Amino acid sequence: MSTAAIIPAAGLGLRLGGEEPKAFREVGGESLLVHAVRGLRAATAADLACFVVAVPAGTEDDVHKLLEPYVGSAVLRVVAGGAERTDSVRLALELVPVDGIDCVLVHDAARSFVPVEVIERVVLAVRSGAPAVVPVIPVTDTIKRIDPGGMVVDTPDRSALVAVQTPQGFEPNLLRRAHAGTVAGATDDAMLCERLGVTVRTVAGSEDAFKVTRPRDLILAESILSERRTS
Numbered sequence: 273m274s275t276a277a278i279i280p281a282a283g284l285g286l287r288l289g290g291e292e293p294k295a296f297r298e299v300g301g302e303s304l305l306v307h308a309v310r311g312l313r314a315a316t317a318a319d320l321a322c323f324v325v326a327v328p329a330g331t332e333d334d335v336h337k338l339l340e341p342y343v344g345s346a347v348l349r350v351v352a353g354g355a356e357r358t359d360s361v362r363l364a365l366e367l368v369p370v371d372g373i374d375c376v377l378v379h380d381a382a383r384s385f386v387p388v389e390v391i392e393r394v395v396l397a398v399r400s401g402a403p404a405v406v407p408v409i410p411v412t413d414t415i416k417r418i419d420p421g422g423m424v425v426d427t428p429d430r431s432a433l434v435a436v437q438t439p440q441g442f443e444p445n446l447l448r449r450a451h452a453g454t455v456a457g458a459t460d461d462a463m464l465c466e467r468l469g470v471t472v473r474t475v476a477g478s479e480d481a482f483k484v485t486r487p488r489d490l491i492l493a494e495s496i497l498s499e500r501r502t503s
C-alpha cells in the first residue's frame with residue numbers, strides 16, 4: 273500500500289501580493305510548489321506513489337512539465353483548482369487512484385518547508401489506525417472569542433488550543449465521504465471529518481511548516497532554506 277498526496281496550489285495569494293499566484297513565487301530560486309513536492313518526496317517512509325496538484329486554471333500543462341523531474345516514479349496528475357481551497361481539494365481527490373492507496377495526504381503548497389519528520393509522523397499515525405490526522409503546534413498568543421461588534425466574549429484556555437498545519441492525513445474513503453457532504457465554511461479537511469463525527473488525532477507539527485501567507489513570510493522562508501542548505 274502507498275500514499276497519495278493532494279497539493280492544493282490554486283490560490284491567488286492575495287495576502288502575499290505580487291504578479292503571479294503564490295505557488296509560483298520563488299524562494300532560493302525555486303517555486304514554493306517545487307519546494308513542497310520535493311519535501312514530500314523526501315519523506316521516504318510515506319511511500320508516495322501519486323501526486324495530484326490543483327493549480328490555477330490554464331497552468332496545468334506548464335505545471336506538469338515543471339514538476340515531472342521532481343516526482344520520481346510516482347504518478348503525477350495536475351488539475352485546475354476551484355474557487356475555494358476545499359473545491360481544489362475535492363477536484364484533486366477525484367483523481368486519486370482508488371486501488372493501492374491506504375493514506376491520502378492533503379498538503380498546502382504554501383507550507384513548502386514542512387520537515388520530513390512531520391510528514392512521516394502523519395502517515396505513520398494513519399497507518400496505525402487513525403482515520404484522520406493533523407500536525408499541530410502550541411498557540412503562543414492569547415486567543416479571544418469576539419462578537420460581531422468586536423467585543424470580547426471570552427478567553428479560551430490556551431493550554432487546550434493548538435494551531436493546525438498540513439500535511440493532514442486521511443484514510444482515503446473517509447476523505448471521499450467528507451468531501452461528498454457540505455463543505456461551506458470549512459478551512460481545513462479535518463474539519464469535514466469532524467462534521468461526520470470522526471475523531472481527529474493530532475501529532476507534533478513544526479514551526480518550519482508555517483504557511484507562507486504575507487510578504488514577511490518570504491524572509492523566514494529564505495532563512496529556513498539557507499539554514500538547511502548550509503547544514
Ligand SMILES: Nc1ccn([C@@H]2O[C@H](COP(=O)(O)OP(=O)(O)OP(=O)(O)O)[C@@H](O)[C@H]2O)c(=O)n1
Nearest residue numbers: 280281282283284285286287355356360381382
Ligand atoms: N481556491 C484555492 C485557494 C487556496 N488554495 C491553496 O490552499 C493553500 C492554502 O491557502 P492560502 O495560503 O490561503 O492561499 P491563497 O488562497 O492563495 O491565499 P490568499 O487567501 O492570501 O489569497 C495554498 O497552497 C493555496 O494555493 C487552492 O488550492 N485553491
Ligand SMILES: C[C@](O)(CO)[C@H](O)COP(=O)(O)O
Nearest residue numbers: 357380436437438459460483
Ligand atoms: C489548511 C490550513 O493550512 C490549516 O491551518 C489552513 O486552514 C488554510 O487556511 P487558508 O485560509 O486557506 O490559508
